[in-house]
Amino acid sequence: xxxxxxxxxxxxxxxxxxxxxxxxxxxxxxxxxxxxxxxxxxxxxxxxxxxxxxxxxxxxxxxxxxxxxxxxxxxxxxxxxxxxxxxxxxxxxxxxxxxxxxxxxxxxxxxxxxxxxxxxxxxxxxxxxxxxxxxxxxxxxxxxxxxxxxxxxxxxxxxxxxxxxxxxxxxxxxxxxxxxxxxxxxxxxxxxxxxxxxxxxxxxxxxxxxxxxxxxxxxxxxxxxxxxxxxxxxxxxxxxxxxxxxxxxxxxxxxxxxxxxxxxxxxxxxxxxxxxxxxxxxxxxxxxxxxxxxxxxxxxxxxxxxxxxxxxxxxxxxxxxxxxxxxxxxxxxxxxxxxxxxxxxxxxxxxxxxxxxxxxxxxxxxxxxxxxxxxxxxxxxxxxxxxxxxxxxxxxxxxxxxxxxxxxxxxxxxxxxxxxxxxxxxxxxxxxxxxxxxxxxxxxxxxxxxxxxxxxxxxxxxxxxxxxxxxx
Numbered sequence: 471x472x473x474x475x476x477x478x479x480x481x482x483x484x485x486x487x488x489x490x491x492x493x494x495x496x497x498x499x500x501x502x503x504x505x506x507x508x509x510x511x512x513x514x515x516x517x518x519x520x521x522x523x524x525x526x527x528x529x530x531x532x533x534x535x536x537x538x539x540x541x542x543x544x545x546x547x548x549x550x551x552x553x554x555x556x557x558x559x560x561x562x563x564x565x566x567x568x569x570x571x572x573x574x575x576x577x578x579x580x581x582x583x584x585x586x587x588x589x590x591x592x593x594x595x596x597x598x599x600x601x602x603x604x605x606x607x608x609x610x611x612x613x614x615x616x617x618x619x620x621x622x623x624x625x626x627x628x629x630x631x632x633x634x635x636x637x638x639x640x641x642x643x644x645x646x647x648x649x650x651x652x653x654x655x656x657x658x659x660x661x662x663x664x665x666x667x668x669x670x671x672x673x674x675x676x677x678x679x680x681x682x683x684x685x686x687x688x689x690x691x692x693x694x695x696x697x698x699x700x701x702x703x704x705x706x707x708x709x710x711x712x713x714x715x716x717x718x719x720x721x722x723x724x725x726x727x728x729x730x731x732x733x734x735x736x737x738x739x740x741x742x743x744x745x746x747x748x749x750x751x752x753x754x755x756x757x758x759x760x761x762x763x764x765x766x767x768x769x770x771x772x773x774x775x776x777x778x779x780x781x782x783x784x785x786x787x788x789x790x791x792x793x794x795x796x797x798x799x800x801x802x803x804x805x806x807x808x809x810x811x812x813x814x815x816x817x818x819x820x821x822x823x824x825x826x827x828x829x830x831x832x833x834x835x836x837x838x839x840x841x842x843x844x845x846x847x848x849x850x851x852x853x854x855x856x857x858x859x860x861x862x863x864x865x866x867x868x869x870x871x872x873x874x875x876x877x878x879x880x881x882x883x884x885x886x887x888x889x890x891x892x893x894x895x896x897x898x899x900x901x902x903x904x905x906x907x908x909x910x911x912x913x914x915x916x917x918x919x920x921x922x923x924x925x926x927x928x929x930x931x932x933x934x935x936x937x938x939x940x941x942x
Contacts, residue, residue, distance in 0.1 A: 507705040507706060508704060508705050508706075508770050509705075509771035509772075510705055510769070510770060510771065511770075511771050511774050511781045511785070511942060512767070512768060512769075512781070512782040512783050512785065512884055512939070513613075513614040513767050513768075513769045513779040513780060513781055514610040514611060514612070514613040514767030515609075515610050515613055515765070515881050516606035516607060516609030516610030516612075516764070516765045516766075517606055517609070517762070517763065517764050517765075517878060517881060518573055518605050518606050518762045519573065519868050519871070520538025520571035520573055520760050520761070520762060520867075520868045521536065521538040522574060522580040522581070523573070523574070523580055523581055524580060525609065525613070527579075529882075529885055531867075532864060532868075532882070532893050532915075533891060533894075533915045534915075535896060535915070536867065537866070538867060539743045539758050539868075539869055540571075540743050541568060541740070541743045542565075542568050542569060542572070542721070542726075544558055544559070544562050546721055547561060547726070548642075548723065549561065549723050552646050552647070552650065553646065561723050561727070565726055565727060565730055566730045567729070567735035567737050567756070567759075569739065569740055569743040569746045570758060570761075571747070571758050571759070571869025572760075572761065573719075573762050582601075582602070584598075586605075587604045587605050588601055588604075595663065596663065596668075596672065597637035597639075597640060597663040597668075597719070598637070598761075599637060599718055599720075600663075600668055600672055602718075602719060602761070602762060602763035602874075603631050603669035603670075603672070603715070603717035603763045603765065604672060604673060606763040606764060606765035607629075607673045607765045610713065610715075610767045611677070611713065611767060613767070614767035614769070614780075615780075616711060616767055616769075618711075623711075624678045624680050625681060626681055626709050626710040627680075627681045627710070627711040628674075628681025628682035628683060628708070628709040628711070628713070629674045629679055629712070629713045630670065630682065630685070630686070630697070631670045631673060631713070631714065631717060631763075632667075632670075632684075632685045632688070632693065632695065632696040632716050632873060633666040633669060633685070633692060633716060633717050633873040633874070634687065634689050634692050634716075634720070634872040634874075634929075635666075635718065635720045635725065635872060635873065636664045636666045637664045638722050639724075640657075640663045640664050641724070642722065642723065644656055644660055666685055666687050667683075670684060670685045671683065673713055677713075681703075681708065682700075682703050682708050684696070684699060684700070686699060686716075688931075688935075689872070689930040689931060689933060690831075690872055690876070690927060690930065691927040691928055691933045691934060691935045692872075692876060693715055693764060693876030693877030693879075694716075694876030694877070694925065694926075694936070695933075695935050696716055696876075696877065697714045697766060697768070697785070697876070697877060697880055697937060698935060698937055700713075701768055702788065704768055710769065710770045711767065711769050712767075712768045712769075713766075714877075715763065715764045716871075716873045716874040716876055716877035716878075717764075717877075718761055718763070718871055718875075719761045719762075720759065720761065720872060721759055721760075721761050732798065734798075735757060736754075736756035736758055736834065737755065737756065738753070739755075744897075745897050746758050747865055747866050747867075747896070748834050748896070748897035748898065749830070749833065749839055749862075749863035749865055749895055749897075749898070749911070750839050750843070750895060750901060750902055750911050751834075751899060751901065752900040753899070753900060754834040755834075755835075756834065757869065757870040758869035759869060759870060760865075760868055760871040760872070760875075761872075762871050762874050762878060763878075764871075764877030764879075764880065764881050766881065768785065771784070771942075782884050782888045783939040783940060783941060784939065784940050784941070785937060785938070786818035786820065786938050786939065786940045787813075787816070787817040787937070787938030788814055788935070788938070789810040789811060789813030789936040789938075790813065790933075790935050791806045791809035791810040791934045792932050792933060793805070793933075794806075794932060795932055797930060797932070799837060800837075800838065800928065800932065802841065802844075803844065803845075803848075804841045804845030804848065806928070806932055807831075807841070807845035807846075807926065807928060807934055807936075808849055810926070810928075811846075811926065812849060813936070814937065818938045818940070820922055820938065822851070822853055823858075824922055825850070825859065825922045825923070826918065826922055827859075827860045827883070827918075827920045827922075827923040827924070828859065828860070828862075829862065829882050829883045829893075829923065829926070830861055830863045830911070830926055831863070831927050832863035832865060832911075833865055834865060834866070834870075840902065842926065842928070843904050843905060844904075846861065854909050855909050857909075860912055860918065860920075861911055861912070862892060862894055862911045862912040863911065864882050864893050864895075866894075866896030866898070875927060879925050879927070880937050880939070882925075883925040883939055884923070884939050886923050887920045887921070887923050887940065890918060890920055891915055891916065892912055892915065892916045892918055892920060893915050894914050894915045898913050922938065922939070922940045922941075923938070923940075924936055924938050924939075
């Protein structure tokens, strides 16, 4: 120790000696090895949405123009028995928005059945948003036919599933226990149930994946960020396969009340739930809260080819940005969205005119939809106004899935490339005059050649992400 102390004193008292030593140490390693990003493809997809459980059910209903929005019930508020009936009814009455896009649960085909994914112990330890992620991940892995048994393969497979809010229901119930001085009744699983990274954790543990274990939490851009981050982990060699996406289940009394207080939710269409979510329409007045999960299996291209995997699309671009403007509102010129889309295009090497379809973030809010349209016009210029660029918002059918939105809508963009079908915008009866000059969202699903599709996701706090997928 004395010798070490004398050495440090010598360095601090001799600037020249210190500089020479630092120069010697830094140069002795040489430059870092060059890194060539690897190509990343999508080999598996899984979904739980308000249109149903599973990709086939959701996609079929989406393309056919069906809607997953309905009127909420008292049971949807998830206020447990510790809240008396009078309190529950009062809470329900106070909510100004009474519609939601709820995942259909039950034992029928196309419904989410928690008993298929959780045993009795897991029902106590796993919140609903985690259950959705487990279901979607299982479908995606089976679709990709990726079930590694070798240790090296498990070590090269990671998970990146994020969420926006977590289990507010558990927080509400725990708060009630404090008010009633019954903290001894607090579940030992309270913390694991509310932690957003536990979705990734449970998927990792279930399949034994020991690669990167990651969870983005960036509000409504979470799903897109989780996928983009996972793609970069593969590109730069951290893993060969990533299970990536987003999940959310926040249809409860406190979440709905909070969004109502911020005036973000629709209130004009409580009596007509199927017409409540209406992106780009003149009568839009706020978003419909939704829930669900979307999960992809991302894979290094040569790894996928070597094992003969089915390839849906390639992820060619991932752009991120910050508005640096306001906690909930984007700048009037859409500069954050412009930066995200431009950076995704730059990384992809594609010209804006080569993009065929955009799945817009458009949540059905008056300001947000308009500003995103301005941003799209800014980036795509004449390609947009000529009518050659198809774009739509699928939130008309599924509402706004918050932290899961970016992942589910990325899957819709991937399926548009894979099937050559651009999904419609539901409830677009009176398009906003802003979309003149043939710059109009699709009002019906359209069969077309989709070689490149962009998916936008923007979140509170001014966080933006754009993902660009192409055919291979």
